[in-house]
Amino acid sequence: MRKLIFATNNKHKLGEVREILDGTVQIVSLEEAGLSGEIPETADTLQGNALQKAQWVWERTHQDCFADDTGLEVDALGGAPGVYSARYAGEHCTFDDNVNKLLKALDGETNRKAQFRTVICLIEDGEPRYFEGKVEGQILTERYGNEGFGYDPIFMPDRFAVSFAEMPLEVKNMISHRGMAVKRLTEYLNK
Ligand code: IMP
Numbered sequence: 001m002r003k004l005i006f007a008t009n010n011k012h013k014l015g016e017v018r019e020i021l022d023g024t025v026q027i028v029s030l031e032e033a034g035l036s037g038e039i040p041e042t043a044d045t046l047q048g049n050a051l052q053k054a055q056w057v058w059e060r061t062h063q064d065c066f067a068d069d070t071g072l073e074v075d076a077l078g079g080a081p082g083v084y085s086a087r088y089a090g091e092h093c094t095f096d097d098n099v100n101k102l103l104k105a106l107d108g109e110t111n112r113k114a115q116f117r118t119v120i121c122l123i124e125d126g127e128p129r130y131f132e133g134k135v136e137g138q139i140l141t142e143r144y145g146n147e148g149f150g151y152d153p154i155f156m157p158d159r160f161a162v163s164f165a166e167m168p169l170e171v172k173n174m175i176s177h178r179g180m181a182v183k184r185l186t187e188y189l190n191k
Helices: 011-021 046-061 095-105 169-175 177-190
Strands: 002-006 025-028 065-074 113-124 127-139 155-157
Touching: 002 011, 011 025, 011 169, 011 177, 046 065, 046 113, 046 127, 065 095, 065 177, 113 177, 127 177, 169 177
Parallel strands: 002 025, 002 065
Antiparallel strands: 065 113, 113 127, 127 155
16 A cells, blocks of 8 residues: 655644545554654745645655645634634644634624635655645634534534534544545545
8 A cells, every 4th residue: 555654743633634545545654754853834825834844754754745734714814814823822822722812803703704724735756746625614603512623613614503523523524624635635646
């Protein structure tokens, strides 16, 4: 089976992507690849960050690898926090801090429209290639559910009456930004 190193330190992302690619591609974690340390993500676009993270692995291993970068783009905030979603509430903030800050920023706001967007950068034989996925929805006024991670408890995708954090992983993966981007990656790999 084809092997790809996934450039992430986020165990939730690793679990989600492994579940989608199960049986198609063997996902190698950074730990399994013998890599450790903070991966820099200092670009000002999702594409730039995805490339930076994948390149960090490529430079150290020269093995095929990929990285994803995700942003939550909120209409009423002009697309913020977007590429800065991970550090929205400050440099060493938690998922909870970010959710609190976003709920506060939207306090009293009736336009709750938002989208999650993921860009995956695959590096194959040193060449980068990009795959994108997005999902539209609404920011809820409080947290619902305990599954998932990040902004999941306050994001309700369109055509659903529950938050991402109230869905089983298989359902989130079928409709999510990362699920879509990984599906496009798989289609390319299976060609
Ligand atoms: P990054 O791709 O790790 O830089 O993610 C940016 C931020 O978006 C992090 O704070 C994540 O928690 C959040 N995030 C990424 N993917 C998801 C998701 O699937 N659900 C909820 N939050 C997410």
